[in-house]
Amino acid sequence: MPLVRPDDWRPRGIDDLEPAAWNALRHGGSACVVAGPGAGKTEFLAQRAVYLLENRICHAPHRVLAISFKTDAASNLAARVRQRCPPELANRFVSLTFDSFCKSLVDRFLNAVPADCRPPDPMTSPFPSGGRSISFLTLARLNAPQEWQADIAAFSATDFEARVVGGYRLPLAPQAPQSAAEFTIARWWATQLRPGHPSSLTFVSINRLAELLLRANPHIRNALVATYPFVFVDEFQDTTFAQYDFLLSAFSGGQTIVTGVGDDKQRIMIFAGARRDAFQRLEADFGAARFPLLFNFRSSPDLVAIQHVVARALDPNAAQTVARAARQVDGDVAQVWRSQTKAAEAAHLAQWLANDMGTRGRSPRDYALLVKQKSDDYEHELASPFAAHGLRIRNESHALGKTSLQDLLSDDLCRLAIAMFRLGATRRAPAAWQLVSSKVLALRAVVADDDIGAAKVEADLTAFLAALRADMAATAPSRNSAADFATRVFEYLDLAAIARTYTEYGVGDLLQIILEAFCLHFFASADGAADWTACLDAFEGVNQIPMMTVHKSKGLEYDTIVFVGLDDQAWWAHVPGDPEGVAAFFVALSRAKQRAIFAFCQERGARNNVAELYQLLTDAGVPEIAI
Numbered sequence: 001m002p003l004v005r006p007d008d009w010r011p012r013g014i015d016d017l018e019p020a021a022w023n024a025l026r027h028g029g030s031a032c033v034v035a036g037p038g039a040g041k042t043e044f045l046a047q048r049a050v051y052l053l054e055n056r057i058c059h060a061p062h063r064v065l066a067i068s069f070k071t072d073a074a075s076n077l078a079a080r081v082r083q084r085c086p087p088e089l090a091n092r093f094v095s096l097t098f099d100s101f102c103k104s105l106v107d108r109f110l111n112a113v114p115a116d117c118r119p120p121d122p123m124t125s126p127f128p129s130g131g132r133s134i135s136f137l138t139l140a141r142l143n144a145p146q147e148w149q150a151d152i153a154a155f156s157a158t159d160f161e162a163r164v165v166g167g168y169r170l171p172l173a174p175q176a177p178q179s180a181a182e183f184t185i186a187r188w189w190a191t192q193l194r195p196g197h198p199s200s201l202t203f204v205s206i207n208r209l210a211e212l213l214l215r216a217n218p219h220i221r222n223a224l225v226a227t228y229p230f231v232f233v234d235e236f237q238d239t240t241f242a243q244y245d246f247l248l249s250a251f252s253g254g255q256t257i258v259t260g261v262g263d264d265k266q267r268i269m270i271f272a273g274a275r276r277d278a279f280q281r282l283e284a285d286f287g288a289a290r291f292p293l294l295f296n297f298r299s300s301p302d303l304v305a306i307q308h309v310v311a312r313a314l315d316p317n318a319a320q321t322v323a324r325a326a327r328q329v330d331g332d333v334a335q336v337w338r339s340q341t342k343a344a345e346a347a348h349l350a351q352w353l354a355n356d357m358g359t360r361g362r363s364p365r366d367y368a369l370l371v372k373q374k375s376d377d378y379e380h381e382l383a384s385p386f387a388a389h390g391l392r393i394r395n396e397s398h399a400l401g402k403t404s405l406q407d408l409l410s411d412d413l414c415r416l417a418i419a420m421f422r423l424g425a426t427r428r429a430p431a432a433w434q435l436v437s438s439k440v441l442a443l444r445a446v447v448a449d450d451d452i453g454a455a456k457v458e459a460d461l462t463a464f465l466a467a468l469r470a471d472m473a474a475t476a477p478s479r480n481s482a483a484d485f486a487t488r489v490f491e492y493l494d495l496a497a498i499a500r501t502y503t504e505y506g507v508g509d510l511l512q513i514i515l516e517a518f519c520l521h522f523f524a525s526a527d528g529a530a531d532w533t534a535c536l537d538a539f540e541g542v543n544q545i546p547m548m549t550v551h552k553s554k555g556l557e558y559d560t561i562v563f564v565g566l567d568d569q570a571w572w573a574h575v576p577g578d579p580e581g582v583a584a585f586f587v588a589l590s591r592a593k594q595r596a597i598f599a600f601c602q603e604r605g606a607r608n609n610v611a612e613l614y615q616l617l618t619d620a621g622v623p624e625i626a627i
């Protein structure tokens, strides 16, 4: 590949970056890129990765490590980089979540974890630990020496694990507790590492073990630093105590250039232990320079103006952003819909959505239904009225075993298996063939210039798919037939080869988690489907309206968002004046490119605690309409 002069380098796939983003992209040291919604922060990271790789500022065999919070954000970023630079460069861009990165270290170097903290098998638990319960803290207090009891009584069950355990470094060798915190933390660890029991570790404990591992084994840390001279952290405002401390242990010291991007106004993970001062710490500990960005490439100017009113409630000094997207709709870009009953609300919503899709020629995937929590309940209530208008909902927050639908659908193995089934359902699926053939060549360890090996593998794959296609055509979809075909496809793909080829599945329990979730969702999608294409469409949510919690919607964007359940019942934890609730509201509002609708139904609850959110909409000139 010809070497491009860094000064001549141009961004890939977009026309340009805003001036401050150019400065941040070319900056030689660590950086905080702080910008509002739609500023292109994720896009910036993708462009910076390409810039570093193409200009050989990050040269082989070094890699760029990108850490995100959500699985789909990590795969979205990886996909953007793959689209923007050749595979030999994109292969040196490693995009993972914090959790999977820490877990892969613990899995890989388990025997290097100091013995008294070493789990027999580092299996994860999807559930919060017992240490978050009030009874755990009560028992700890009652068993503690008298002089520590008052301090233990001051710990809060809601954030003990995230703040106290997460902010504490495990000692290199066992030592007697010296304080109330150490006493309680030691008891907490006893719940995580129970001798003779399979381990069931929370991600906070995996993180702490990974941090201990690096501190106890400088050679592993040195290897990590040598591999990744550039580290990106997306959504930096949500970095928890544990995650920041891990970053510090792993990458401080001056050799690693850390780029944190985020938006303090979108900080909605305080409940999960997010630090309020993450950017300040990055500036102090890594000497990071601050680059504020001012453009908004997502939302129309009218929506940006409404967002600004909410932004000012979160930060009175919030700078006015510059809207770069054009308005495409007539009439109000935001409205509050007030209804008396859930039935009336659902009927109106379904009718309006069906009508809007028809008149504007939009697809169901251009819309999103956002909720504060309990998306399963809303899905249940809305499913039939929506079906009456030919609409289906895809509940992305729906739990599937130890993962969620959203995470399953962004998983590589899931995408490969679905592409296999697409090729089983039809001959005409060129994108699926491209994905499957390249992945199967990798699974069969065929190297780039081995044409004979590649031809053999492709012939074998073609024969397998022909037989699969014939059998799928002759078999109606059902739970049982889906189970048979799933077994056949995974046997063909070869789980051992998958574990060998893809590091994320090679260690730990991710492969099992994904297989279980895949089967749950695939069998349910086959149940009652008219044919296999309908089953696969149901699996992937083709022509379905996505529904998700605000937390799951982070980083995503839709033409129109409809927020259902802006009431005290759904926002039960919201205390007026609490910035985290306003931030969640801001995240929801800012997912919209063209339109945002907030549905309030009296049957669902009152609107006293959330009155301030309605007031912000009123202040921004958003009308309220009775439906």
Ligand SMILES: Nc1ncnc2c1ncn2[C@@H]1O[C@H](COP(=O)(O)OP(=O)(O)OP(=O)(O)O)[C@@H](O)[C@H]1O
Pocket: 014, 015, 016, 017, 018, 035, 036, 037, 038, 039, 040, 041, 042, 043, 044, 263, 266, 297, 298, 554, 555, 556, 557, 590
């Ligand atoms: N320089 C650019 N030129 C044109 N479009 C851009 C540019 N940067 C980003 N975009 C587009 O703007 C939209 C928002 O970008 P992105 O998702 O990266 O924003 P973000 O800052 O991460 O947003 P948020 O914090 O709200 O999740 C995307 O559709 C992206 O493709």
